[in-house]
Amino acid sequence: MKGLLYYGKEQLRYSEEIEEPQLKNPNDVKVKIAYCGICGTDLHEYLDGPIFFPAPNCKSEISGKELPLCPGHEFSGVVDSVGSGVTRVKPGDRVVVEATSHCSDRERYKEDLVNKDMSFCAACKVEKPNCCKRLSFVGLGTDHGAFGQYVVYGEDHMLKIPDNLPLDLAALVEPLAVAWHAVNCANFSPGQTAVVLGGGPIGLCTILALKGHQAGRIVCSEPAAIRRELAEKLGAETFNPMDYDDPILNLKNMLPETEGFTASFDCSGIQKTFDTSIDVLGPGGTAVNVAIWPNVPIQFVPMCLTYQEKRSTGSMCYVTKDFQEVIDAIGKGLIDQESMKLLITGKVEAKDAIEGGFMQLINHKETNVKIMIAPNGLDM
Numbered sequence: 602m603k604g605l606l607y608y609g610k611e612q613l614r615y616s617e618e619i620e621e622p623q624l625k626n627p628n629d630v631k632v633k634i635a636y637c638g639i640c641g642t643d644l645h646e647y648l649d650g651p652i653f654f655p656a657p658n659c660k661s662e663i664s665g666k667e668l669p670l671c672p673g674h675e676f677s678g679v680v681d682s683v684g685s686g687v688t689r690v691k692p693g694d695r696v697v698v699e700a701t702s703h704c705s706d707r708e709r710y711k712e713d714l715v716n717k718d719m720s721f722c723a724a725c726k727v728e729k730p731n732c733c734k735r736l737s738f739v740g741l742g743t744d745h746g747a748f749g750q751y752v753v754y755g756e757d758h759m760l761k762i763p764d765n766l767p768l769d770l771a772a773l774v775e776p777l778a779v780a781w782h783a784v785n786c787a788n789f790s791p792g793q794t795a796v797v798l799g800g801g802p803i804g805l806c807t808i809l810a811l812k813g814h815q816a817g818r819i820v821c822s823e824p825a826a827i828r829r830e831l832a833e834k835l836g837a838e839t840f841n842p843m844d845y846d847d848p849i850l851n852l853k854n855m856l857p858e859t860e861g862f863t864a865s866f867d868c869s870g871i872q873k874t875f876d877t878s879i880d881v882l883g884p885g886g887t888a889v890n891v892a893i894w895p896n897v898p899i900q901f902v903p904m905c906l907t908y909q910e911k912r913s914t915g916s917m918c919y920v921t922k923d924f925q926e927v928i929d930a931i932g933k934g935l936i937d938q939e940s941m942k943l944l945i946t947g948k949v950e951a952k953d954a955i956e957g958g959f960m961q962l963i964n965h966k967e968t969n970v971k972i973m974i975a976p977n978g979l980d981m
């Protein structure tokens with residue numbers, strides 16, 4: 602099949618001779634890919650990897666596979682064929698795929714694994730597969746992802762989408778599920794207030810996830826004008842922290858009655874946004890870290906939580922339930938498709954995706970949100 606293969610840092614190549622994945626287990630589903638978004642994680646793998654991908658000449662702990670593999674984990678497609686035990690989807694169904702791999706997925710690859718101990722890690726035992734110590738993804742090391750024409754993965758990861766959801770927009774369900782999970786981590790209820798720190802792709806998805814949760818007020822704090830403009834179009838109030846000497850005080854003053862927000866979402870990951878995420882909360886509020894930080898310490902004063910019983914927590918990826926809730930919120934119009942369209946800033950075929958996708962995102966960060974790769978052509 603045709604697609605992009607990842608070999609390691611700065612080594613991504615288009616090929617027309619990739620071995621097409623085949624059904625192997627009774628619960629396997631083969632999906633013909635329509636669209637797959639390029640994620641910040643894909644860019645990190647390209648620029649500084651392998652991070653999630655296995656190191657060269659090493660095998661994935663989940664699947665026993667090694668590089669090269671196709672990246673791509675934010676995707677939609679049409680079911681091509683199914684294994685003998687599949688009951689939930691059939692050929693022709695339009696689907697999105699929850700892309701995580703954890704302890705339970707090792708069973709599919711058992712014959713290729715050196716370590717055949719199939720026992721679950723502690724996180725998987727308590728049904729937090731998103732926190733699995735072996736966490737990986739289709740398209741980030743487990744198996745070929747959706748920058749190739751076909752993906753084969755287990756039935757339990759497939760979710761049908763409604764007829765009125767176009768396949769390009771459906772490929773946004775994955776990044777929206779990341780944001781949806783973060784909002785759930787704040788135990789967020791309708792009518793509550795939230796501040797989103799950073800208006801990049803994750804921040805913008807968080808605005809839509811908050812709309813899906815029927816937030817009372819959503820404020821997006823972002824220094825770049827072009828991103829603030831987009832955040833406003835999605836329905837957030839915007840705030841430029843560079844306009845104020847004391848941005849935290851000015852943000853808090855937006856909600857004088859509650860003396861701050863119910864929840865905050867750090868989608869930037871710097872000392873300033875971490876401090877802000879806690880200080881802008883009203884009493885009992887929750888700060889959720891959504892950003893990926895470099896592995897270096899920052900300053901933290903524990904009493905900034907204690908005095909007002911605030912909470913600071915982190916959100917890791919997503920679970921299948923988040924995918925279903927995002928699909929339902931789109932179905933109900935709580936996340937509207939017109940807003941989703943604004944997040945897609947480009948579409949390219951796989952053969953053009955290194956220049957027209959990866960390089961475009963690396964060199965023109967501010968004018969792009971999501972670029973979609975269409976491995977089976979733009980008219981599928």
Ligand SMILES: [Zn+2]
Nearest residue numbers: 640641642675
């Ligand atoms: Zn992603």
Ligand SMILES: [Zn+2]
Nearest residue numbers: 704722725733
């Ligand atoms: Zn596990």
